[in-house]
Amino acid sequence: MTHTLTEQILGGDAGEYVDRRVDRAYVHDGTGFLTLESFREMGVSPGIDPTRISVLFDHICPANTGLTADLQRELRLYARTAGMNFSDCGSGICHQIMSEGIILPGEVVVGADSHSCTGGAFGAFATGVGATDMAAIWASGETWFRVPETIGIRLEGHLSGAAEAKDLALAVVSRLGMEGATYCALEYYGDGAYTVDMEGRLCITNMGVETGAKNAIFYPDSVCRDYLAGYGHQITVRTRQDCTYKQEVQIDLDDIVPLVTVPHRVDSARPVSDLAGILVDQVLLGTCTNGRYDDLRRFASIVRGKHVKVRTIVVPASQDILLRATQDGIIADLIASGCMVMTPGCGPCLGTHSGVLGEGEVCLSTANRNFKNRMGVGGSIYLGSPSTAATTALAGCITDPEVSHV
Amino acid sequence: MYKGEAVCLGADIDTDLVIAGRYLRTKDRSVWASHVFLDLDPALAGRLSGSVIVAGRNFGCGSSREQAPVALKEAGVVAVISPLFARIFFRNAINVGLPVLEAEIRSCHDGDQIEIDLDNGQINVDGVVYLFTPLSPRMRDILHAGGLVAYWRGKA
Ligand code: SF4
Numbered sequence: 001m002t003h004t005l006t007e008q009i010l011g012g013d014a015g016e017y018v019d020r021r022v023d024r025a026y027v028h029d030g031t032g033f034l035t036l037e038s039f040r041e042m043g044v045s046p047g048i049d050p051t052r053i054s055v056l057f058d059h060i061c062p063a064n065t066g067l068t069a070d071l072q073r074e075l076r077l078y079a080r081t082a083g084m085n086f087s088d089c090g091s092g093i094c095h096q097i098m099s100e101g102i103i104l105p106g107e108v109v110v111g112a113d114s115h116s117c118t119g120g121a122f123g124a125f126a127t128g129v130g131a132t133d134m135a136a137i138w139a140s141g142e143t144w145f146r147v148p149e150t151i152g153i154r155l156e157g158h159l160s161g162a163a164e165a166k167d168l169a170l171a172v173v174s175r176l177g178m179e180g181a182t183y184c185a186l187e188y189y190g191d192g193a194y195t196v197d198m199e200g201r202l203c204i205t206n207m208g209v210e211t212g213a214k215n216a217i218f219y220p221d222s223v224c225r226d227y228l229a230g231y232g233h234q235i236t237v238r239t240r241q242d243c244t245y246k247q248e249v250q251i252d253l254d255d256i257v258p259l260v261t262v263p264h265r266v267d268s269a270r271p272v273s274d275l276a277g278i279l280v281d282q283v284l285l286g287t288c289t290n291g292r293y294d295d296l297r298r299f300a301s302i303v304r305g306k307h308v309k310v311r312t313i314v315v316p317a318s319q320d321i322l323l324r325a326t327q328d329g330i331i332a333d334l335i336a337s338g339c340m341v342m343t344p345g346c347g348p349c350l351g352t353h354s355g356v357l358g359e360g361e362v363c364l365s366t367a368n369r370n371f372k373n374r375m376g377v378g379g380s381i382y383l384g385s386p387s388t389a390a391t392t393a394l395a396g397c398i399t400d401p402e403v404s405h406v
Numbered sequence: 407m408y409k410g411e412a413v414c415l416g417a418d419i420d421t422d423l424v425i426a427g428r429y430l431r432t433k434d435r436s437v438w439a440s441h442v443f444l445d446l447d448p449a450l451a452g453r454l455s456g457s458v459i460v461a462g463r464n465f466g467c468g469s470s471r472e473q474a475p476v477a478l479k480e481a482g483v484v485a486v487i488s489p490l491f492a493r494i495f496f497r498n499a500i501n502v503g504l505p506v507l508e509a510e511i512r513s514c515h516d517g518d519q520i521e522i523d524l525d526n527g528q529i530n531v532d533g534v535v536y537l538f539t540p541l542s543p544r545m546r547d548i549l550h551a552g553g554l555v556a557y558w559r560g561k562a
Contacts, residue, residue: 017542042558130494132472132501136554139561144542146496183493214493 092318101231155192165200286315417462466495
């Protein structure tokens with residue numbers, strides 16, 4: 001029996017422990033200084049080509065306090081001196097930058113952040129590790145893994161109407177549950193997978209970890225090939241062979257409707273139509289889930305020429321996205337509609353700066369987590385797609401993009 | 407070869423039961439060692455020196471605190487055996503140098519003599535031999551060195 005894509009990349013059977021060379025390793029400003037601390041404690045010099053390591057500042061950017069600035073200064077200096085790839089405040093979210101022509105199919109990628117599973121959209125094995133693990137990877141360029149069992153998610157049909165990749169991502173998390181895929185790989189395949197573009201796939205793999213999965217992965221097909229060709233890479237397309245899954249889930253994309261996940265669990269998606277009318281205080285468009293170019297474009301196409309009713313924060317996931325959206329007039333449309341456009345990065349996603357919620361406030365966010373108090377103590381988060389965020393921003397209450405879009 | 411006396415525990419022991427959050431404010435590891443499993447059984451901490459914990463499924467679930475395996479090691483636990491470990495606990499345990507072995511021990515009594523042969527993937531419980539999923543060479547090296555930081559320090 002042939003192996004699943006994750007088993008092929010890790011070179012082992014499910015349940016086995018393997019030692020593997022890491023192709024790319026990355027940290028952000030939140031986990032990077034902990035990694036540096038552990039690394040210094042080990043007392044060794046990097047045993048990995050520093051160009052395989054990226055240090056990307058995104059979590060608190062630009063720095064909000066003197067302490068943050070000091071920690072960032074130290075890591076910045078270290079990364080530059082060591083010859084690592086360094087990406088400073090304002091460049092964008094680590095997972096997005098790694099997706100702009102850095103991560104390639106078949107690679108073993110580790111990031112010191114739970115959403116490092118995002119890179120699986122390119123047919124790489126991408127997963128999150130802790131700071132001590134990362135320090136050891138800096139020291140040797142290798143680490144050990146337990147080869148995960150794979151859950152196969154077969155997609156059929158096409159997304160239709162106002163439904164988007166985000167709605168599918170929310171549907172999968174609710175279907176599997178927050179612990180339903182613990183330790184497993186999620187492998188997306190089938191004719192429906194082919195119809196989802198790279199930005200959509202990145203949104204889907206990004207949310208893989210919300211089911212407890214170790215990684216989420218798509219086969220690198222012609223859609224992936226064309227996307228990476230735009231960054232100057234030639235890749236070999238890989239097709240699925242028959243393989244055994246621990247569990248199989250079948251989803252018809254035509255059945256997916258716009259969904260919203262209610263506070264404070266990520267596996268609580270309901271049709272937006274069931275929740276229409278719930279008042280919100282803030283809308284957030286952005287994060288490593290939905291701050292991409294097409295997300296901004298769809299949002300802008302809905303709010304263009306109208307005015308938002310509640311404070312609406314737009315955070316492009318990278319500088320490249322911000323630049324393209326500026327050149328195409330999308331940013332001007334957003335500003336004219338009353339949105340705040342902020343520095344590329346995580347923005348208010350983790351509740352430390354730039355859009356923290358007050359006690360009792362409600363936010364409709366395009367992020368991946370709605371845990372209690374995440375964006376501020378006493379705040380509640382509903383998760384939805386960029387289109388749902390747009391119709392909600394215009395109405396000031398949760399609004400189905402399906403109804404208002406037609 | 408790792409040796410110890412069995413201490414048998416049930417399934418779903420989470421990291422809060424291993425070391426309660428209220429003891430984490432200190433960095434004094436002896437405080438963690440003396441409060442291990444306090445909310446499960448206050449008498450346990452005194453019996454852990456030189457022990458091998460034989461637990462049910464899902465050992466180490468819950469919060470990802472790295473102090474949990476450190477506290478066990480500090481209390482003198484030689485190794486933990488469970489049919490299934492929570493993922494982050496498992497990784498943290500290897501990194502702090504606490505052997506964790508995936509095996510289903512069918513019959514275990516407190517005080518049984520346990521011997522673990524890490525390199526050959528065997529556990530001997532009072533004469534009965536069980537196999538566990540073998541650890542990779544790097545994992546064994548890390549454990550033999552006493553943890554990830556010690557492993558790399560030894561190379562510095
Ligand atoms: S955008 Fe949010 S979820 Fe993504 S990396 Fe930043 S803080 Fe984490």
